[in-house]
Amino acid sequence: MGVKYNREYKEIVEDFMKAILQIDDCYDAFEMEQKEWLELAPEEQRAYLRTLADDLFYGLGTSRTIAVGSGQIRYNPSKHTIQVTDARDVVRIVNLV
Template sequence: MGVRFNREYRDIVRDMGHALGQIDNCYESFAMERADWEELDREEQIEYMCTLADDIFYGLGAEPTIEIGEGKVQYDSVNHVIRIWTDAQVVHLVKLV
């Protein structure tokens, strides 16, 4: 099973990357320490988040929920969205169609 989508893939990854950057300790996915993450400039952080978004997108095809830092990402195939949560709060809904 894969994640079904009808939007431009680059737009989905961009939206996911932006939302993933709002998750506390998201940099732990790269085995980075907070100090290393904070040394990166904003553009580098965005590139990391888009790479993470790409990996998560394909991972959601096998696992409907993936934990990232202090949050999680969940694929909702019925509503054609990806939900990105921090703690117990929905941060962002990424539309797939």
């Protein structure tokens, strides 16, 4: 199936990384505790988030919903968006076109 997009991939990933970071326990995806995550330098956190954003982007091509920590990532092909939610609310929508 694949995720369809028309924006620069780099821009999408940047927005996606910011959105993932809004999930309070996004570090769960790396099997880390909060303390471990907070001990990482900002550039190390960015590297982890970049890898996760890439992996999730391609994973959404086969599964429209993927759990990340207490949140969820949902691909909506009809609206060309990726919706990021935390445990309670939508925290960010990433536009793909």
